[in-house]
Amino acid sequence: MSLPAAFIDTVEHLIPRERRFDDPLSTLAFGTDASFYRLIPKLVIRVESEDEVRTLLRAAHAQQVAVTFRAAGTSLSGQAVSDSVLLVLGDNWNGRDIRGQGEQIRLQPGVIGAQANAWLAPFGRKIGPDPASINACKIGGIVANNASGMCCGTAQNSYHTLAGMRLLLADGTLLDSEDAESVEAFSASHGELLEQLAELGRQTRANTELAAKIRHKYRLKNTTGLSLNALVDYDAPLDILTHLMVGSEGTLGFISAVTYDTVPDHPHKASALIVFPDVETCCKAVPVLKLQPVSAVELLDRRSLRSVENMQGMPEWVKSLSANACALLIESRAATQTLLHEQLAQIMASIAEFPVEKQVDFSEDPVVYNQLWRIRKDTFPAVGAVRETGTTVIIEDVTFPVEKLAEGVNRLIELFDKHGYDEAILFGHALEGNLHFVFTQGFDSPEQVARYSAFMDDVAHLVAVEYGGSLKAEHGTGRNMAPFVELEWGNDAYQLMWQLKRLLDPQGILNPGVILTDDPQLHLKNLKPLPAADEIVDKCIECGFCEPVCPSKGLTLSPRQRIVMWRDIQAKRRAGIDTTQLERDYQYQGIDTCAATGLCAQRCPVNINTGELVKKLRGEETRHPGTATWLARNFATAMQGTRFMLHVANGARMVLGAPRLASLSASISHASKGRVPQWTPAMPQPVRLPQPPRAIDDSRPRVVYLTACVSRAMGPAAGDEEQVPLIDKTRQLLEKAGYQVVFPDNADNLCCGQPFASKGYKQQADDKRDELLAALLQASRGGLDPIYCDTSPCTLRLVQDLADTRLDIYDPVKFIRTFLVERLAFEPQDKPVAVHVTCSTQHLGESQALIDLVGRCTSQVVIPEGIHCCGFAGDKGFTTPELNAHSLRSLKDAVQYCEEGVSTSRTCEIGLSAHGGIDYRGVVYLVDRVTRPRADL
Template sequence: MSLPAAFLDSVARLIPAERRFDDPLSTLAFGTDASFYRLIPKLVIRVESEDEVVALLKLAQRVRVPVTFRAAGTSLSGQAISDSVLIVLGDNWNGREIRHQGQQIRLQPGVIGAQANAWLAPFGRKIGPDPASINACKIGGIVANNASGMCCGTAQNTYHTLAGMRLVLADGTRLDSEDPASVAAFEQSHADLLGELARLARETRANTELAARIRHKYRLKNTTGLSLNALIDYDQPLDILSHLLVGSEGTLGFISAVTYDTVIDHPNKASALIVFADVETCCNAVTVLKSQPVSAVELLDRRSLRSVQDKPGMPAFVQQLSDGACALLIESRAATQALLHEQLAQIMASLASFPMEKQVDFTEDAKENAKLWAIRKDTFPAVGAVRKTGTTVIIEDVTFPVEQLAIGVNRLIALFDKHHYDEAILFGHALEGNLHFVFTQGFNSTEEVARYQAFMDDVAQLVAVEFGGSLKAEHGTGRNMAPFVELEWGSDAYRLMWQLKRLLDPNGILNPDVVLSEDPQIHLKNLKPLPAADEIVDKCIECGFCEPVCPSKGLTLSPRQRIVMWRDIQAKKRAGSDTRELERNYQYQGIDTCAATGLCAQRCPVGINTGELVKKLRGQAAEHVKTADWLADNFHTALSGARLTLQAANGARRLLGAPRLSRLSASLSKLSHGRVPQWTPAMPQPLKAVQLSPASNDARPRVVYLAACVSRVMGPAAADREQTSLLDKTRALLEKAGYQVVFPDNQDNLCCGQPFASKGYAEQAEHKRQELINALLHASRGGLDPIYCDTSPCTLRLVQDLAETRLDLYDPVRFIRTHLVDKLEFTPQDEPIAVHVTCSTQHLGESQALIDLARRCSKQVVIPEGIHCCGFAGDKGFTTPQLNAHSLRSLKDAVQYCSEGISTSRTCEIGLSNHGGIDYHGLVYLVDRVTRARTI
């Protein structure tokens, strides 16, 4: 059924067209979350204010149109999808208010969990929930799912650390529990609703059997069904209401802000890995650890350890463990190191009576800690990486009473064997009896669906009935456990949940079939296909972890959405469907606006670089091979042409003036579909071809200076206060530090190949790269001298597969920190500096080093939030300027008090200067300004 015309007309008057999506590409792309279900919305609306949410809910209520809310879409149980109207959060939901020195924080639902913790870090605090997806998931989802995590337990989840909430009910009414005027108005307008909540609470507390069951259920980690504990924990109706919204998965209302009581984030921590010979011994140890000063205890069964045993950095003994082995990864935290050491001794003493097969002793070393936690964190992607194409990865999470954990683990393993899930692994938050099990599942045949159904029926019977546990500990009920809520809770509690649902959402418009469903087969319907598309991306599990770092997310598609759409196009092609219109739309949305910087691979659990797919598709469409060959062979001529173009642009600026030229070039660029680059006041002036003198034979140590082609062509912008070129500034800094600067021969014909690679001309790109490597080998006397490359993207391209070439190659950050810091004296400036960490700097592992160098140079360093990639992407800033503008839309406000910005890529600095309103320069400008040669 289509949406009512009257509703669509009203929505069109309320929401601008650029924030409404109903085309096949957008609805499928937005209709995907991290679960194994798929519903395609008829309309997607990006909302930017609470007023819009209120108006939309009133419209939906009037004509009975179901709506579903979406924050980050990292949910695993099908709670963030819709076949009606999907309401997604836009940019303007990132507000925060830190109170009482970080003891409380009020957050809007669009804030990413990790960002909230970054704001609280200076106060030594954090929010209580710590889900594994905290770098991608948003506060709205954390609250709506009552998410927890490895250290959170039950005491620090949202329900137990909630200090206040602002919400919108299904009828469009607002309530802010921290605003007395809002509370008074709500008590007057909704007196009947509050009275009914009070009555239900009294009846629930009076029903001793039901009250006891609720207390038992929430003694455990539990997100199955609605939060009935609100009815016995609170007697004030407003407290009941706000706590009912926690874990309601968007079925009772919209959460527009939440205030947390924060928790202490202890700075001192240590981790150990202890392996026991069998599950029973391991789980008995958990029972003892329950009373010890531990912050996290993660259980890993033998299958999960086997899934990661061959990964680099894993302890060698993992491969030799016995078949029944079971491990605990233990972490302890404390306010001081002395207290931590006391705790570690106490923990080990408590385990002294348990025979251990192997162990890695407690370590406080951050790198060693990271290696140990990689064992736990890599288990899920390890299963994803080995699954057959076309199958999905399912992760379920259940809770057993901790005293019955050993039996529960063995019974679950027996169910894996019974239903032939041979690849299934088991791990989890052992202190809470919370186990995650991961398995691969195909839904391409009725037999596979039937196998899944039989398995889930057995799991539900085992966990909920036999052990009185939770079928959903922390991932939310969603669709896949909705048919089992009554089985777990019993008819009285289930009836009570439906009463609450109908009280708060009488017309059932909020996220139907999630948490509560009258369809006993809902968990077997609308199962998501994961068809083969390309081996580069076939392992994608559509989790969405990649999305926060993508510069095109919100402009066009995110990496997850690019993969979703390419999968759909390929499946439709195989089915004989006409995909021409989809592919036309995908050209711009999926290919042209992808920066292809590969930051997505850093966040992806299985290491997928969606940019590689995009470059491959560009390569398949590349039609100018002969031109690319000519440019590769005549690169110096191409650089001369680039200088002429910049010279012409500079002449036009002088003739027309910057404002008029900017308007004119924007129009020309739009008319030419990006073929004519867009001029901005940050556009570089041309740099004449540099005449380089031959190296002298003095006693100074030599450094080979590889000036990137952009550094050799692009000088400073006309309005830039710095009028020295990057090449001259770098050479001066190197000489100040006592180096003899040597340049490769025939430099103007050299290129790392990046411009060719980004356009899809891989063969020409590799030809130029090898040509440059050979020139550098000669210039560095066979690798004897270090090589300084002044642009980090070029460095990154060159260092790939360099092991056999003996080149000692550095980007600016690494060279300055390893070779210059001890040769220079720094006097930090007072003026604040903005730092942009380029994508390539992140890939090179030099992000923190760049920030540390900036702090050595300036007393005030600003790192703008939420900008992971500038979106300039080589020449995209010229040809697709909207990508650069979108990525840097928040930059100007973030850097308004800074005197200058620094980076390590000349092209990135063009866009940063244009959109930041301050001049951005290479790192060397700052370092040169605040240093003098150290005297011996």
């Protein structure tokens, strides 16, 4: 059924075309969240303002159009998918207001949870919720799902740390609980609604049996159903309303801002891993630990420990644990180290009488406690990585009363065995009796669906009926548990939830089917297929953790969406369905606009690099292998050609002027579909290669200087105050530090192969890399001398899978911090410098080192928020400039107070300069300017 014409008319007059999506590719791409459900929306709208949401809600309310809100789409229970209208948050929902030295913070719903904590860190504060997805999930989802986490418990979740809220009801009415005028206007327009809420609260509190049940349910960690505790915890109707919105999963209204009371973020912490001989002993220790100064206690059963025991870096002893072993990962935090040590002694004394099979004592060493937490955090991905292609990973979370935790664990294990989920693992937040269980499930046959249905029926009866626990501790009810809400809560509470829903959303337009449903089979419908697509991405669980670092997200597709679409294309091909149009659309959306930098792999729980799939697909469509081979064999000639083209462009600038050339170039580039690069004022001038110095036998240490091809071709832009090419500046710095600089023979013909690899010409890329490595081995006297590469992407290309251990290859950051810092005296400037950490620098593990190095050079280091990749991607800044522009759309505002920026990639610096409004240069320029040789050396 199509959407009403009147609603569509409102949308078309309100929302620009580029923010409306109704084509098959986009609607399928957005029809996916982190759950195992899929609904294809009829229309996706990227909303950028509260006024837009208000107008759309009014139209939807009038025309009875169902609407679902989407923040990051990391929800696990099907809260963020729709077969009607999906409203997705755009860029302009990132506002914040930090109050009272960080004691409160007001946030818009588009702020990523980790970013909020980064803003609060200087004050020693953080928001209370700490979900595992905090690096990807957004405040809107955190509040709407009442997400918690490992250290949050129940006391610090959104419900209990809520200080204020700005919201829109289903009819588009605005209420800001912190604005007296807004409250007065709302009271005038919706006085009857407020009185009904107050009356429901009075009735609920007067029903002693129901009130007692509600208080019991929220003594546990619980997100099943609507937040009925609002009716017993508060009597003021505004407080009831705002707290009902917490955990409402978009079914009662739209949260446009929330104010948190923040919590302390203690700087001192230590972790220990205690392995007990069996589940019973382990669980008996939990109530004891609950009385101690612990911030987290995580339970891991033997299956979960077994799932990670073979991973690199895991302690060897994990493999030798007994079959019934069960572990607790314990963390304690304090404001001072002295207090921390007192707490650790108290904790260990409290459990001294319990038998222990293995123990890793409390450690404050980040290496040790990070390894311990990695055991916990890698359990979920471990199951995902070994699952059979075509199945999905399901993670459920339930709560047992803590005193019944041991029984609950054993009974769940019995259910795994009964239903044949041999791979299932158990872990969880033991202090709250909150257990997560992870298993794999296929949905491509009636038998598999029936097995899942029977299992969930047994789980629901076990947890909700036998033990009086909660079926959803922190992941939200969603579609998955909606059919079981009445089973858990009973008829009175369930009918009360429906009363609240009808009161606040009388037309039933907000996220129908989520939390409350009349369909007992809803959790078995619209199950998401995960068909085989390519072994590179088949382990993807579509969680969306990759999305915040993707430069093309919001322009075209994110990594998650690229995989979703490629899976669909492959499934349709196998079914004999014509995919011509879909593949044509995917060419630009999925392939041409992918930067292929691999940052997604760093965020992916199962280490999937979607860029590798894209490069593989590019390789399959390469049409000019002969030309690529000729260029590889005649690289010096190609370099001369590049310098000549830059010379021509520079001449055109001088003749036509920069504005006319930029306009003309943009038109030509667009007409040629990117085959002719687009000129900008940041375009480099050609480099005149200096004569390499003759090697001199002296007492200075030698360094082999590998000049990247971009450094040999691209000098500073004409408008840059700094006109010394990178090659000369680098040699100047190295010699200042007392090094003898040596160049490989035939340097202008050398290349790491990156330009060929990015275009899909793998063989030519590998040939150039091997040729370069051989030249470097010779130049370094068999690996005796260190090798300095002036561009981080080339360094990464060379050191990845480097088999020759004789070669020590350094990027600028690592070489400077390893060899030059001790040979130079730094005289830092007092001017702000913007730092761009390239994707390759992040992969090389030198991100913080670059920031620290710039910190030696200036007292004001500026790191723009939210820019993880510049999107220039080698030459895409020339051929697909919209990717670069989209990636850096917020850069100019972030660096407007800086006079310069630094990075470690010449091509990245072109795009950064063009969109930042300041000159970006290699970090060596800054280091050279603020240093002099050490007088004492």
